[in-house]
Amino acid sequence: MELGPYLLLATLEGAVMASVLALTAVGLSLVFGVMRVVNIAHGEFYMLGAVFAWYIAHWMGGHPALGFAVALVVAPLVVGAIAVAADMTILKRVSYDPERTIVATIGLLYIIQQLTLMGYGPEARPVAPPFNTRLALPWFEFKDGALSMYWPWGLSTTSYKLAVIGAAIVVLLGVWAMMARTRIGLLMRATQQDRDMAQAFGIPVERVYALVFGIGAGLAALAAVLIVPIQQAHYLMGADPLLLAFIVVIIGGLGSLPGTVVAAILIGLSDGIISVFFSPTLAKILATLLVALVLVFRPQGLFGARRS
Amino acid sequence: MTLLSTRGLSKSFAGLQAVSGVDLDLRQGEVRALIGPNGAGKTTLVGMICGRITPTSGQVMFDGREITRLPAHKRMLMGMAYTFQITSVFTGLSVAENVTLAARRRVPHSGLSDAVTTALRRVGLSEHVEQEAGDLSYGHQRLLEIAMGLVQGPRLLILDEPTQGLTEAEVDRFKALIRELAGETTILLIEHNMSVVMETADRVTVLNFGEVLAEGTPDEVRANAEVQAAYLGGD
Amino acid sequence: MTATGKILLLHGGLLCVLFALQFVLPAYHHGNLARIMVLASYAVGYNILFGYTGLLSLGHALFFGAGMYGMGLSIQHLGFSPAPALLAGLIAGVAVSTIIGLLALRTVGVAFMIVTLMFAQAGYLTVLYFVDWTRGDEGFVIQQAQRILWGIDLSDPSNRYFAALLLFSISLLISLWLVRRPFGKTLVAIRENEERVRMLGYDIQAHKLGAVVISGTIAAVSGAVYGLLFGYVGASFTAVPHSILPLLYVLLGGTGTVLGPFVGTVFMFYLIDLSSGITTAHMLIAGVVLVAVTLFAPQGLVGELRRRLWRWLP
Numbered sequence: 001m002e003l004g005p006y007l008l009l010a011t012l013e014g015a016v017m018a019s020v021l022a023l024t025a026v027g028l029s030l031v032f033g034v035m036r037v038v039n040i041a042h043g044e045f046y047m048l049g050a051v052f053a054w055y056i057a058h059w060m061g062g063h064p065a066l067g068f069a070v071a072l073v074v075a076p077l078v079v080g081a082i083a084v085a086a087d088m089t090i091l092k093r094v095s096y097d098p099e100r101t102i103v104a105t106i107g108l109l110y111i112i113q114q115l116t117l118m119g120y121g122p123e124a125r126p127v128a129p130p131f132n133t134r135l136a137l138p139w140f141e142f143k144d145g146a147l148s149m150y151w152p153w154g155l156s157t158t159s160y161k162l163a164v165i166g167a168a169i170v171v172l173l174g175v176w177a178m179m180a181r182t183r184i185g186l187l188m189r190a191t192q193q194d195r196d197m198a199q200a201f202g203i204p205v206e207r208v209y210a211l212v213f214g215i216g217a218g219l220a221a222l223a224a225v226l227i228v229p230i231q232q233a234h235y236l237m238g239a240d241p242l243l244l245a246f247i248v249v250i251i252g253g254l255g256s257l258p259g260t261v262v263a264a265i266l267i268g269l270s271d272g273i274i275s276v277f278f279s280p281t282l283a284k285i286l287a288t289l290l291v292a293l294v295l296v297f298r299p300q301g302l303f304g305a306r307r308s
Numbered sequence: 309m310t311l312l313s314t315r316g317l318s319k320s321f322a323g324l325q326a327v328s329g330v331d332l333d334l335r336q337g338e339v340r341a342l343i344g345p346n347g348a349g350k351t352t353l354v355g356m357i358c359g360r361i362t363p364t365s366g367q368v369m370f371d372g373r374e375i376t377r378l379p380a381h382k383r384m385l386m387g388m389a390y391t392f393q394i395t396s397v398f399t400g401l402s403v404a405e406n407v408t409l410a411a412r413r414r415v416p417h418s419g420l421s422d423a424v425t426t427a428l429r430r431v432g433l434s435e436h437v438e439q440e441a442g443d444l445s446y447g448h449q450r451l452l453e454i455a456m457g458l459v460q461g462p463r464l465l466i467l468d469e470p471t472q473g474l475t476e477a478e479v480d481r482f483k484a485l486i487r488e489l490a491g492e493t494t495i496l497l498i499e500h501n502m503s504v505v506m507e508t509a510d511r512v513t514v515l516n517f518g519e520v521l522a523e524g525t526p527d528e529v530r531a532n533a534e535v536q537a538a539y540l541g542g543d
Numbered sequence: 544m545t546a547t548g549k550i551l552l553l554h555g556g557l558l559c560v561l562f563a564l565q566f567v568l569p570a571y572h573h574g575n576l577a578r579i580m581v582l583a584s585y586a587v588g589y590n591i592l593f594g595y596t597g598l599l600s601l602g603h604a605l606f607f608g609a610g611m612y613g614m615g616l617s618i619q620h621l622g623f624s625p626a627p628a629l630l631a632g633l634i635a636g637v638a639v640s641t642i643i644g645l646l647a648l649r650t651v652g653v654a655f656m657i658v659t660l661m662f663a664q665a666g667y668l669t670v671l672y673f674v675d676w677t678r679g680d681e682g683f684v685i686q687q688a689q690r691i692l693w694g695i696d697l698s699d700p701s702n703r704y705f706a707a708l709l710l711f712s713i714s715l716l717i718s719l720w721l722v723r724r725p726f727g728k729t730l731v732a733i734r735e736n737e738e739r740v741r742m743l744g745y746d747i748q749a750h751k752l753g754a755v756v757i758s759g760t761i762a763a764v765s766g767a768v769y770g771l772l773f774g775y776v777g778a779s780f781t782a783v784p785h786s787i788l789p790l791l792y793v794l795l796g797g798t799g800t801v802l803g804p805f806v807g808t809v810f811m812f813y814l815i816d817l818s819s820g821i822t823t824a825h826m827l828i829a830g831v832v833l834v835a836v837t838l839f840a841p842q843g844l845v846g847e848l849r850r851r852l853w854r855w856l857p
Contacts (some may be wrong), residue, residue, distance in 0.1 A: 331646070358742065359737070360742070379742050379746075380741075380742060381741050381745055381747070382744075382745050383747050384743060384744030385744045390742045392739065392742070396736050396738075397740045398731075398732050398735050398736065398739070399735070400731070400735060401728075401731075405728070409728060409729065409732055409740075409743065410743050412725055412742035413728075413743060413745060414744065454745070457852070460743075512720060
């Protein structure tokens with residue numbers, strides 16, 4: 001394949017990646033923004049979403065679309081409920097102290113991951129996509145002085161991948177509407193601004209925290225349900241999304257939702273394109289170093305405004 | 309001789325002018341009180357003098373050297389000492405260890421234990437040397453804080469509301485201590501207790517809305533109508 | 544008896560007991576204890592930064608790995624003998640910890656944890672990337688013939704035990720000596736109230752950098768010795784879980800106590816060892832202990848002992 005079509009393909013793959021990443025990272029960013037909690041177990045909530053999706057699809061049987069549709073609703077809810085329980089039994093009890101919550105969420109990471117290993121096992125298991133039509137894509141070239149269209153071999157995507165991109169956009173708009181337009185969004189923003197003041201005004205801060213932690217985990221789980229027909233469900237699959245979500249949240253400016261989305265698109269797309277030219281490991285090394293250096297030299301993120 | 313001076317020292321936080329254009333001159337050996345209503349910018353001004361806060365504009369000169377950009381710890385090594393408004397002694401360490409920690413950067417090793425003993429005697433904590441600082445009463449913790457300033461043998465001792473929360477007897481003892489130190493070391497004293505100001509200070513600077521409202525001897529300041537309106541009468 | 548006397552008796556006593564144990568322990572526990580002592584040295588190094596200075600690093604596997612690979616690569620590719628190879632590991636540790644310290648110490652709090660985590664992750668990926676040199680995930684074995692130090696075969700269990708005990712004694716004594724020195728006391732004071740220490744004329748950044756380098760170098764030497772004693776150098780020793788381990792040991796044993804790292808390592812090692820009979824998911828125990836210690840015993844075992852009984856414990 002020539003470079004042009006190849007780049008288009010990489011961009012499309014990158015866009016799928018960016019969509020899932022944006023959902024995962026927005027979940028992480030929401031939790032950090034409102035609660036000031038760095039949730040190291042975020043990747044495990046993602047993994048749980050995929051594993052539950054497999055269980056649900058497996059139990060339901062019948063047409064793949066049926067199991068998938070149920071999983072899309074149930075898996076994020078179950079994972080969200082687990083996160084709420086974790087918030088109330090662990091994070092609340094250490095008063096959301098930054099260091100102790102990090103240590104506790106590291107513990108949570110291992111508990112979730114290893115329990116999944118014991119229950120679900122070490123295998124990677126696929127979930128069938130609800131629909132999966134192959135869509136060939138055209139490309140253009142100059143032939144005899146005129147622009148002509150042709151269908152390069154291998155340049156294609158699937159209807160499911162396009163649906164993932166669409167679904168992510170819808171969910172992100174939903175999150176934005178919730179934050180900007182609803183009462184619960186207002187409570188979250190008020191808590192984010194000033195926790196003590198919110199408490200003084202009678203906002204049930206603890207319940208807001210539990211809800212935010214649940215929504216954050218639910219978003220990660222939703223992202224995983226979307227990706228599981230493309231990748232497979234595996235108990236160690238949470239590590240990469242965690243790292244990437246961190247990178248995105250830090251580059252986008254800690255706790256800023258629009259910055260997070262922009263950074264997710266940037267990282268997702270560039271990851272697809274960079275891996276055309278570099279080995280994935282080298283790309284990861286560069287991305288990790290970049291994010292560390294951003295934190296060191298530009299802690300407000302690449303897109304955040306510097307505060308005095 | 310002038311030990312400390314500031315020229316046009318200003319600080320704004322997010323557009324809010326906390327301190328603006330302060331000129332201050334402290335003679336060697338003088339006891340200067342800095343007073344003013346809450347929010348007048350006293351702590352911000354002192355923070356810029358000792359390097360905790362970076363000024364928006366203006367200069368700080370100490371001992372004939374411009375130190376506006378010098379990091380705080382280097383200013384301390386030049387002979388400043390700062391005691392905190394909120395007691396911040398090291399509660400896990402003993403009284404003697406607290407003072408030793410304060411002394412170590414300024415006192416040669418051989419004279420360390422003598423210096424510690426002397427500083428603790430001067431503030432009247434000789435009987436508590438081995439006690440853990442966290443077990444001291446609030447008033448004693450404040451005195452320990454002052455001892456940690458004294459032991460450095462500072463040329464400029466900055467005391468941020470040292471008598472806050474002290475009993476009357478402890479305040480009297482503190483006044484005596486300042487009078488004893490007068491002439492020996494230069495003192496900049498942020499203080500709310502007017503009797504302490506009137507009885508110990510050589511000169512008084514009044515700050516209001518971040519600007520110098522008046523400056524003079526305690527009697528001059530007390531007689532100043534503007535000061536009375538802004539501060540003394542306001543109580 | 545004075546506090547100093549008690550302290551010397553306790554720590555000296557521990558080292559004597561460890562010395563004596565090798566003659567009575569069955570082979571299996573004998574080998575375990577050698578491993579525990581090397582890992583405990585790693586934890587002792589970690590504790591200097593986390594326990595005494597109050598800086599929580601999530602990337603100490605980078606330092607452990609720097610020592611291990613500094614030693615291993617110089618044996619494997621440069622034909623070094625063990626003594627200069629250990630020195631190479633130490634130098635790698637000093638270099639890496641200095642660079643990471645200079646960069647990471649520009650951040651504070653949560654950002655410091657994330658930055659150290661990211662640098663360590665980059666280090667792990669680097670090991671995987673240069674697969675021709677490091678053999679990637681698989682790692683490489685250091686042959687018995689390459690493990691003879693001054694005529695002593697370090698693959699022999701009893702020599703290995705001695706070497707591990709020597710490393711642990713040195714780390715423990717450095718740690719004990721440090722906390723009784725002005726430098727160590729200043730570190731504790733920085734942990735308690737950084738701003739106050741700054742206003743006493745101390746250069747905070749220089750002290751913190753010192754702590755990172757000492758802590759990182761002890762971790763690096765532990766890594767180098769581990770590779771040499773057990774004859775294997777692998778990427779898993781630089782991965783995230785291996786950064787979490789010393790945190791776990793120190794939290795369980797007691798942050799900011801000299802003995803805590805050892806006590807935590809022994810407990811954790813045997814918890815995981817015993818549970819391996821029941822499940823292969825051995826990190827589950829680590830997770831449960833992390834959460835439980837955070838919730839119920841933030842002082843750790845030795846910390847609780849100090850709080851309740853022996854206030855003189857360093």
